[in-house]
Every structure is written in structure tokens, then in C-alpha cells.
Amino acid sequence: MLRNSLGTLSACVLSLGQAYASGFVDDSHADLVMRNYYFDRNYVNATPQAAAREWAQGFILNMRSGFTQGPVGFGLDAQGLLGVRLDSSRARTGTGLLPYSVTTREPADEYSELGLTAKVRASKSELQLGTISTFLPIAFASPTRLLPQTFRGAYLKSQEIDKLTLHVGWLDRINLRDSTDYQKMSVASPNGRFNGAAQSERFTFLGGDYDWSPQLTLKYYHAELADLYRKDFYGFIDTRAMGPGSLKSDFRLFVTGEDGAAKAGTVDNRNAALMLTYSLGAHKLGAGYMQLSGKTGMPYLFGTEPLVITEGSLSSDFLNPKERSWQVRYDYNFVALGLPGLNGMLRYVSGDNIELPKLGGSNLTESEKDIELNYVLQGTPLKGLALRVRNAWYRNDFSAQASHRDDNELRVNVDYTWKLW
Numbered sequence: 001m002l003r004n005s006l007g008t009l010s011a012c013v014l015s016l017g018q019a020y021a022s023g024f025v026d027d028s029h030a031d032l033v034m035r036n037y038y039f040d041r042n043y044v045n046a047t048p049q050a051a052a053r054e055w056a057q058g059f060i061l062n063m064r065s066g067f068t069q070g071p072v073g074f075g076l077d078a079q080g081l082l083g084v085r086l087d088s089s090r091a092r093t094g095t096g097l098l099p100y101s102v103t104t105r106e107p108a109d110e111y112s113e114l115g116l117t118a119k120v121r122a123s124k125s126e127l128q129l130g131t132i133s134t135f136l137p138i139a140f141a142s143p144t145r146l147l148p149q150t151f152r153g154a155y156l157k158s159q160e161i162d163k164l165t166l167h168v169g170w171l172d173r174i175n176l177r178d179s180t181d182y183q184k185m186s187v188a189s190p191n192g193r194f195n196g197a198a199q200s201e202r203f204t205f206l207g208g209d210y211d212w213s214p215q216l217t218l219k220y221y222h223a224e225l226a227d228l229y230r231k232d233f234y235g236f237i238d239t240r241a242m243g244p245g246s247l248k249s250d251f252r253l254f255v256t257g258e259d260g261a262a263k264a265g266t267v268d269n270r271n272a273a274l275m276l277t278y279s280l281g282a283h284k285l286g287a288g289y290m291q292l293s294g295k296t297g298m299p300y301l302f303g304t305e306p307l308v309i310t311e312g313s314l315s316s317d318f319l320n321p322k323e324r325s326w327q328v329r330y331d332y333n334f335v336a337l338g339l340p341g342l343n344g345m346l347r348y349v350s351g352d353n354i355e356l357p358k359l360g361g362s363n364l365t366e367s368e369k370d371i372e373l374n375y376v377l378q379g380t381p382l383k384g385l386a387l388r389v390r391n392a393w394y395r396n397d398f399s400a401q402a403s404h405r406d407d408n409e410l411r412v413n414v415d416y417t418w419k420l421w
Helices: 002-026
Strands: 029-043 051-064 072-087 110-122 125-132 150-158 164-175 203-211 216-225 229-242 245-258 268-280 283-293 324-333 342-356 361-376 386-396 407-419
Touching: 002 072, 072 125, 125 164
Parallel strands: none
Antiparallel strands: 029 051, 029 407, 051 072, 072 110, 110 125, 125 150, 150 164, 164 203, 203 216, 216 229, 229 245, 245 268, 268 283, 283 324, 324 342, 342 361, 361 386, 386 407
């Protein structure tokens, strides 16, 4: 009888374990992204470095588990990254594709890392611990080079309240897109806007998106980079029918100031912007305006992308003190000409009223012209193979000591995602 009881108990425990683990395995998936990237930035005027030009091959392995069954589910994600040099030299480093020696500027032959993320799910909330990627207005992990940039910390995403998505996070380290090491966080400081050497070990944020209606989403976020700066973001996206097409209104307001010991120096900025985009069939035509006020430019985490309406600009962020910028943008989907998978974009951005006393004075200007073509292969064994070509022409009237110098830039990347399971 005892033997039978033990056998029954063992079978029950095994069955229960299999039931709890089934979601962990059955809902798992993995893919391998193979990215070939060529970056070529040629400086127009006489500069210490004539060009930043590199070619590299990247491999991004993403493995994501499901969750164990029950009221509280547990899971584990892993991300393996490998970058391999195809072409570079000490005279052409600094593209963000490959790490290089600070003393000799010799680029690495290869670099790799492994990121692990533990996750817990209860009801409509998920907590992540470990390697974190956030794509929020106050912390947008950069995906724009060979390998993605990540953080280390904790990140909670919750949808317990109908129509509201909450985001809460605590980060203590950043892993740059051309690095394998986690390091303390700092403020991006092109053109000497802030003390870029000042570091922080804590970035916290809280905010969310609320779907007021099917057409309108409201956004608010608060973030603090300890002892460097604090930031509030207010925004909305409204999309509604207008005539034969639709109009998208994208409003963004950033309000930033110093935090704690203010180790990065004075921080005082308001950045208000509006982007209007009209869509009609295969066409999209957009126009935007952004204005900065206050004593300084707008701070953001070094190594991340500032999520402003000039996002996607290749050579400048247009976030200098007092800067006013406007842009026009045209997108076209070539499916209308019988070429599905092919899309194009043209954009012109112009900034003026820039105040940089150390780099030429006041009323300075900058501008950028962008052209982009991207094509995703359709209906072949290599379906999903993506080719993206971007070219930019950037000009300013800053002094020779400016971080942003006149340049012509070309980026070409080919991505293919192989779904493993």
C-alpha cells in the first residue's frame, strides 16, 4: 500500500510539474537576426579625422520562454550578441559598429556578450529583471547600429487598468551598442552642452499611455538620472479621418531640470514640438516644428536615442540651446506601383537660433537632408530579407571645435531573421 501511495504521489508531482512547465516550453520561441552593416561618414572640411568608415557582421540570438502555469508565472529570456569586423582601421573608427582601444584606436576583431532576463507575470502585469530594453520617450534603447544597446535593472509593465499601460523602471547600468561591458550612466553632451564625464548609478522612471479613444492616446512620463537631471514628458498622438485620407497629430513636450548635486552642470530646458502627417493611399506628407527654450539644450541618456520629432536624423539631434527647427518629410509605399515591400522617404530638417557661445556664438544654424529606401523581399525562400539604404547631407556654421561637423553619410544594412522555433 505504501509503495502504491508513493507511486501515486510521484505521478501527481510529476504531472503537476509538467503542467506548470508546459507554458514555459510550449510558448517559447527563438530567432537569429543576421545583420550586415556598412557605415560611411565623410567629413567635408579639414578635420582631425577625415572619415568614420567601417563594415561589420552582426548576429543577434533572441531566445524567449513562455511562462509557467498558475496565478504567478515565471520565465527566462536570453540574448546572445556577436559582432565581427569585416573592414576598419585606426583612422576610421568611431562609427558605433565596433569597439576600439582608447589609447591606440585599434578596432576589435570581434566582440560578444550574453544577456539574461528573468521575468514574472501575474494577471496583466509583467516584471523583468536583468538585461532590459526600454523604448520609451524618456529612455529609448538605441537599435540603430550593428548590435542593440541595453540596460541592467528592473522594469514593470502593467495593463491592469482598462485602456492604461503603466511603465515603472529602475536602471543602474547601461551597455552601449559597441561595447560588451555595463557601465555607469551619463548625459549625452554633443557640442559641450553638459559635463559628459559626470556619472550616475540610478535612473528611475514612471509613466504610461492612456487610450482616451480609438483615435487619441495620451502620454506622461517622469524620469530622474540621479544627481544629473530630471525630466517630465507630456504628449499625445491623435489619428483621425480627414477627407479621403487621415491626419496624424503627434505632440511632444519635454521639461528638464537639474537633479540632486547637478554633477552634469546647469540643466534648464523646455522642448515643445508638433508633427502633422497626412496619409493618402501610398503617400504620406509630414511637417513638423520643434522649439527649445531655457538656458541649456535638452539632456538625454548617453548612448540612447532622443525620442523627439527629428528622430531618425543621421547626423544631428537638433537639441542645442534655444534651437528652433522645422522639417518636411515625404514617404511613399511602392506597392502602388506593383512593388510590394519597397518603401522610400525624403526629409529636410533645418535648425536656427542656436546659442553656442564656445562654438561660434549665437544665431547659429544647421540643416540635414535625408533619403532612404528599404526593401523587404516577398514570397521567396528568403522572404523577410530586408535591405535598407540611407544617405544624409549635414551642414552647420559652428566652429571647428563642434562635435557635429559638416558631413556626408551613407548607411547600408541587410537584415535577415531566421526563426528557429
